Amino acid sequence: MVQSKKQKYLFLAFCLIPTFIMFAIFTLYPLFSGLYYSFFDWSGSSQNKEFVGLANYIKLVKDAIIPNTIIHDYFLVATKVIGIMVLALFFAVALTQLKIKEAPFYRIVFFFPNIMSVVVIGILWTFIYNPNLGLVNSGLEFIGLESWAKPWLGDEDWALPSLVLPSVWAGIGLFMLLLMGGISNVSKSYYEAAELDGASEWQQFWKVTLPLIWPQVKISILYIVITTLNGSFIIVQVMTGGGPNNSTHVMGSYLYQQAFVQYNFGYGATIGVMILILSLLTVLILQFFMRRDKVEY
Amino acid sequence: MKRSVGQILGRTGIRIPLILWSLAVLYPIFWMFLGAFKSNAEIYRNPWGFPESFSFENFTTAWTNYNIDVSVFNSLIVTAVGAILTLILAIPTAYAIERINFRGSKILFTVYVSAMMIPMVLGWIPLFFLLSDLGLLDNIYGLAIVYAVSQLPFSIFVLTSFIGTIPKSLEESAAMDGMSPYKVLWKIITPLSMSGIITVTIMNAIQFWNEYFMALIFLNSSENYTLALAIDFISSEAQYTNAWGTLFAGLVIAIVPVIILYAIFQRRISKGMTEGAIKG
Numbered sequence: 001m002v003q004s005k006k007q008k009y010l011f012l013a014f015c016l017i018p019t020f021i022m023f024a025i026f027t028l029y030p031l032f033s034g035l036y037y038s039f040f041d042w043s044g045s046s047q048n049k050e051f052v053g054l055a056n057y058i059k060l061v062k063d064a065i066i067p068n069t070i071i072h073d074y075f076l077v078a079t080k081v082i083g084i085m086v087l088a089l090f091f092a093v094a095l096t097q098l099k100i101k102e103a104p105f106y107r108i109v110f111f112f113p114n115i116m117s118v119v120v121i122g123i124l125w126t127f128i129y130n131p132n133l134g135l136v137n138s139g140l141e142f143i144g145l146e147s148w149a150k151p152w153l154g155d156e157d158w159a160l161p162s163l164v165l166p167s168v169w170a171g172i173g174l175f176m177l178l179l180m181g182g183i184s185n186v187s188k189s190y191y192e193a194a195e196l197d198g199a200s201e202w203q204q205f206w207k208v209t210l211p212l213i214w215p216q217v218k219i220s221i222l223y224i225v226i227t228t229l230n231g232s233f234i235i236v237q238v239m240t241g242g243g244p245n246n247s248t249h250v251m252g253s254y255l256y257q258q259a260f261v262q263y264n265f266g267y268g269a270t271i272g273v274m275i276l277i278l279s280l281l282t283v284l285i286l287q288f289f290m291r292r293d294k295v296e297y
Numbered sequence: 298m299k300r301s302v303g304q305i306l307g308r309t310g311i312r313i314p315l316i317l318w319s320l321a322v323l324y325p326i327f328w329m330f331l332g333a334f335k336s337n338a339e340i341y342r343n344p345w346g347f348p349e350s351f352s353f354e355n356f357t358t359a360w361t362n363y364n365i366d367v368s369v370f371n372s373l374i375v376t377a378v379g380a381i382l383t384l385i386l387a388i389p390t391a392y393a394i395e396r397i398n399f400r401g402s403k404i405l406f407t408v409y410v411s412a413m414m415i416p417m418v419l420g421w422i423p424l425f426f427l428l429s430d431l432g433l434l435d436n437i438y439g440l441a442i443v444y445a446v447s448q449l450p451f452s453i454f455v456l457t458s459f460i461g462t463i464p465k466s467l468e469e470s471a472a473m474d475g476m477s478p479y480k481v482l483w484k485i486i487t488p489l490s491m492s493g494i495i496t497v498t499i500m501n502a503i504q505f506w507n508e509y510f511m512a513l514i515f516l517n518s519s520e521n522y523t524l525a526l527a528i529d530f531i532s533s534e535a536q537y538t539n540a541w542g543t544l545f546a547g548l549v550i551a552i553v554p555v556i557i558l559y560a561i562f563q564r565r566i567s568k569g570m571t572e573g574a575i576k577g
Binding site for chain 2: 007008011012014015016018019020022023025026027029030031033034035037044087090091094095098100105106107108109110111112113114115116117118119120123124125126127128133134135138169172173174177178181219220223226229230231233234237238252255256259260265268269272273275276279283
């Protein structure tokens with residue numbers, strides 16, 4: 001190469017430093033100072049920032065709403081993982097294994113909600129759940145189950161489960177495509193061999209497909225868990241705002257309320273630290289349990 | 298091979314869930330479009346059917362009474378500025394990480410990629426005060442900067458894998474001819490990784506156009522609202538005004554650009570998203 005060392009480092013600096021400075025200012029610095037703020041009692045103005053040590057963390061442990069927000073988050077994680085994985089696996093197998101002419105149509109349609117705005121999804125589903133005009137209650141009336149009709153999002157017991165369906169609805173397509181990618185890489189000869197051995201389609205799924213696409217299944221589950229823990233509060237905020245009576249608050253929406261509605265920024269940061277720790281722990285634990293040796297036949 | 302009756306039945310049976318799910322996806326979206334053309338009275342009378350006559354009144358109300366025009370404009374600015382800024386920041390770094398040997402390149406890449414897994418909510422509180430100190434709070438350009446940086450990890454990740462597919466010999470011969478590394482980056486790498494650049498840009502643009510929560514935190518005044526915030530505002534008003542038709546018109550305005558992009562770039566979008574998820 002003709003260029004000198006000095007030129008090389010100048011070019012490297014040109015490529016890396018401006019980007020890293022922006023990243024440091026707008027991503028790294030806020031994360032670390034979030035940790036720092038969690039030790040302060042702070043209502044936003046600079047005069048009223050007072051170091052309180054672990055007081056926010058003690059408050060966190062004593063706060064009766066916190067355990068509920070954690071339970072709500074993990075309820076959404078569990079139901080979304082089950083709902084999305086069961087349906088996405090089923091659709092992925094159906095669209096790859098069985099020769100269906102119109103498969104591309106389903107692929108395109110099922111994926112679309114993945115790129116819709118959470119606001120649009122949330123508002124659309126709020127209307128679907130609308131007690132008087134909504135599709136759900138009208139549908140129940142239509143099939144003669146009026147007694148089941150209820151103000152879904154206004155009911156303390158039903159509001160949180162009602163949020164699962166929109167999340168599953170919006171999420172399936174991506175994971176279906178991920179799994180389809182895995183399935184199409186499985187060599188046809190395995191299925192031919194399994195068929196010769198007299199394995200039913202059901203057995204083929206459990207004994208051939210699932211073990212061979214385990215990496216994709218694992219990635220999908222981890223991805224659902226991470227995105228739910230880090231982002232479930234957005235649909236909560238749009239659809240219920242945490243209500244009725246805190247029955248749908250998740251950690252993130254509670255953080256928003258504490259920090260940006262009630263101006264307890266220090267305490268909000270403490271909730272943020274909890275979200276960070278819980279989501280990292282969950283991912284580590286999951287990765288440990290889903291470790292499985294790569295299957296090769 | 299002959300197919301048994303059971304198999305044929307099975308093949309028809311398998312279509313039923315597929316068709317049902319297609320309806321579950323399409324019908325609400327379709328119905329949202331219909332609702333945008335109905336009068337309020339008709340939405341109450343006949344919420345789920347076809348409109349008796351198509352009127353554009355809801356769109357004009359949304360456009361004039363709810364200042365959707367301003368929000369559309371804001372959203373366009375935020376999306377365009379954000380997407381371009383992401384590219385300016387991501388391409389050189391992706392190139393350096395992928396092609397230039399330097400100590401720490403692996404670590405740097407890991408730092409960027411692992412940021413994709415970190416919940417950013419914690420950072421939003423300090424970011425709020427940082428933007429306030431910089432005079433960028435309640436400012437759509439401030440929001441565009443925040444957006445651009447938030448998509449850096451994903452963009453760098455996708456772009457490095459695209460740049461990795463460009464043959465090295467091209468750069469080497471250009472360098473032999475005395476081309477400066479800056480020119481190599483601009484004249485050779487950028488055009489050759491255009492496919493990746495387009496994918497990343499579409500994904501980022503959709504992300505920025507749709508984004509809601511950061512806009513909610515970092516924008517206050519209604520003249521700075523992005524479309525997502527404006528719709529959310531109409532939605533919360535509709536509980537009292539029952540202006541559902543206007544709300545649907547707002548939703549339609551928000552979703553049409555996404556549908557158009559999806560219609561053109563369907564393959565790129567789904568491929569880009571699955572690849573982004575695989576690394577996560």
